[in-house]
Amino acid sequence: MMFNRDIADLAKEKGNAAFVAKDYATARSLYTHAMTIDQLNHVYPLNRAMANLKLARWDEAETDATKALELSPHNVKALGRRAAARRQLGKWRAALNGRHSRAKALDLFLISRPDVQAFIDHGGDSTYAAQELKAIEEAESSSVPAVPSSDSKNLSDAFANLLVEDGTSSYTIRDSPMLSKGAGAFAIHEFQRGDLVLSEKPIFFVRNDSDRDEFSSIEAKIRNLSPGNFDKFLSLHNSHAECACFPNLALGIFSTNSFALNGNSGICLAASRFNHSCSPNARYSFNANTGVLRIYALGRIPIGEEIFVTYIAGRNLYGNTRQFRQNLLSTRHFTCACPVCSLPEVESKMSDARRVKINELRESIAGLSHTESTQRLKVIVKGIHLLKEEGILGDADDFTNVAGIVCAYHSDWVSAEYWTRFTYETRVAEFGVDSPRAAEVRGVYVNPKSIPMAGRGPRKKFTNIRV
Numbered sequence: 485m486m487f488n489r490d491i492a493d494l495a496k497e498k499g500n501a502a503f504v505a506k507d508y509a510t511a512r513s514l515y516t517h518a519m520t521i522d523q524l525n526h527v528y529p530l531n532r533a534m535a536n537l538k539l540a541r542w543d544e545a546e547t548d549a550t551k552a553l554e555l556s557p558h559n560v561k562a563l564g565r566r567a568a569a570r571r572q573l574g575k576w577r578a579a580l581n582g583r584h585s586r587a588k589a590l591d592l593f594l595i596s597r598p599d600v601q602a603f604i605d606h607g608g609d610s611t612y613a614a615q616e617l618k619a620i621e622e623a624e625s626s627s628v629p630a631v632p633s634s635d636s637k638n639l640s641d642a643f644a645n646l647l648v649e650d651g652t653s654s655y656t657i658r659d660s661p662m663l664s665k666g667a668g669a670f671a672i673h674e675f676q677r678g679d680l681v682l683s684e685k686p687i688f689f690v691r692n693d694s695d696r697d698e699f700s701s702i703e704a705k706i707r708n709l710s711p712g713n714f715d716k717f718l719s720l721h722n723s724h725a726e727c728a729c730f731p732n733l734a735l736g737i738f739s740t741n742s743f744a745l746n747g748n749s750g751i752c753l754a755a756s757r758f759n760h761s762c763s764p765n766a767r768y769s770f771n772a773n774t775g776v777l778r779i780y781a782l783g784r785i786p787i788g789e790e791i792f793v794t795y796i797a798g799r800n801l802y803g804n805t806r807q808f809r810q811n812l813l814s815t816r817h818f819t820c821a822c823p824v825c826s827l828p829e830v831e832s833k834m835s836d837a838r839r840v841k842i843n844e845l846r847e848s849i850a851g852l853s854h855t856e857s858t859q860r861l862k863v864i865v866k867g868i869h870l871l872k873e874e875g876i877l878g879d880a881d882d883f884t885n886v887a888g889i890v891c892a893y894h895s896d897w898v899s900a901e902y903w904t905r906f907t908y909e910t911r912v913a914e915f916g917v918d919s920p921r922a923a924e925v926r927g928v929y930v931n932p933k934s935i936p937m938a939g940r941g942p943r944k945k946f947t948n949i950r951v
């Protein structure tokens with residue numbers, strides 16, 4: 485079981501690995517995470533000071549070193565890093581001109597050989613310079629490198645996480661007006677129904693086992709993340725920051741951001757920035773064959789509009805009320821503020837009624853017999869219209885799939901083709917042409933006569949029943 489201080493330490497370790505790999509920006513960001521999680525450990529600002537020095541962020545390096553000195557007074561490495569920053573900031577001149585006391589000089593620009601040399605070159609006191617050199621020698625002989633390299637190989641071996649393919653050119657992440665605090669994804673070019681918004685591989689996933697096993701497997705996966713992915717993972721939103729639902733923040737982040745991936749739960753760094761709506765304009769799906777999660781536009785999304793997916797699994801977007809959906813979302817620890825859940829009372833009740841009705845219609849299709857085919861098709865059309873009226877842009881195939889079977893049963897091949905095409909095109913637009921969902925219905929779309937009950941019923945025409 486990991487606690488927050490272990491997560492902070494892991495961030496530092498991965499920061500060190502990034503540092504060794506000369507990825508100073510990632511190292512800096514990881515040390516920042518460590519500092520945010522554990523504000524009392526001097527090593528984190530000490531290491532960030534070093535990363536800031538490498539990034540020529542002199543002011544920040546000075547501040548970090550000062551912070552490390554507050555937590556660990558007289559720390560030689562912190563003094564050295566602050567001195568290096570101050571030298572770059574030109575502050576050593578001020579120290580020399582002022583002929584400060586040794587203590588003040590220490591504070592201002594200790595401790596490196598070039599500093600002492602500069603001090604002498606600028607007319608500094610040679611006795612003091614000798615004292616400084618002695619101090620440097622002592623410090624060097626007792627110094628342990630702050631950035632370990634010994635275990636960096638193990639860590640870099642673990643970098644083999646799946647890489648993210650992120651189509652960020654089509655959307656941008658910024659603050660969402662729907663939320664009091666938090667980001668969302670916004671279109672930066674116009675999407676049409678069926679356009680791919682995003683395609684990425686999860687950085688890791690775990691099997692949906694019992695809670696306890698799940699915790700330890702999540703922690704094991706987190707330990708194995710590359711520094712870059714761990715940094716991005718720690719940057720994700722945590723809805724559980726204020727509650728005590730989980731023993732550490734990594735588990736809170738996992739719970740806030742995990743996607744259902746074909747019986748597993750996983751983290752997709754880019755998709756994690758998409759907020760939920762009960763009438764989403766996009767949908768995510770995971771293709772187990774390719775291991776890729778994709779988000780497709782369900783309708784036109786103009787430039788600047790927020791792109792929403794739904795976190796509600798299965799067919800639960802309709803057939804229920806706002807309250808019911810809120811209960812489903814409560815495990816994610818937020819109150820849904822989507823446009824549907826923000827409707828005024830009267831409109832909200834109408835929405836609830838429509839959603840319940842959509843499901844009633846869907847269920848009634850199965851209750852109608854072969855002799856009631858016209859009625860069945862009419863219910864299907866009504867269901868699709870009601871879905872549209874409610875702003876549910878997906879799931880029409882829940883209805884049209886049966887329509888193809890009905891028409892093929894009565895040997896109305898023109899209508900069967902119309903409905904099987906409708907189903908196939910719906911699935912291609914919502915899940916992708918290479919998705920298992922599209923593959924399931926491709927055969928009957930290509931040849932409606934391959935539907936098992938095809939041609940078995942009395943001949944009948946339904947060409948007047950269309951959406």
Ligand SMILES: C[S@@+](CC[C@H](N)C(=O)[O-])C[C@H]1O[C@@H](n2cnc3c(N)ncnc32)[C@H](O)[C@@H]1O
Binds near residue numbers: 755756759761816817
């Ligand atoms: C996967 S994250 C989505 C991105 C997140 N907003 C961010 O800033 O990174 C899920 C979290 O976003 C917020 N969120 C998403 N959809 C929401 C909605 N419909 N209403 C309120 N909060 C929502 C909640 O805090 C939720 O736990």
